[in-house]
Amino acid sequence: MTGTMAEIQGAINQLNTSIQKVLGNQQIIVDNQTKLNSRTVKLTHETERKQIEYSPQQRLKNQEY
Helix, strand or coil, rough: CCHHEEEEEEHHHHHHHHHHHHHHHHHHHHHHHHHHHCCCCCCCCCCCCCCCCCHHHHHHHHHHH
């Protein structure tokens, strides 16, 4: 093959290689989704606490400067 036919054949070979990679990646994605779906995840939430800490001794030390 020469010229245009060889270029077409080369492009087809590159497409075939790319398609094989995509299919392999797709299988990995499906496997990972299956693994994730088989796991149980619990989300928990604690109520928010609002606190103020006050240390009078610390305040006095800062005022000495």
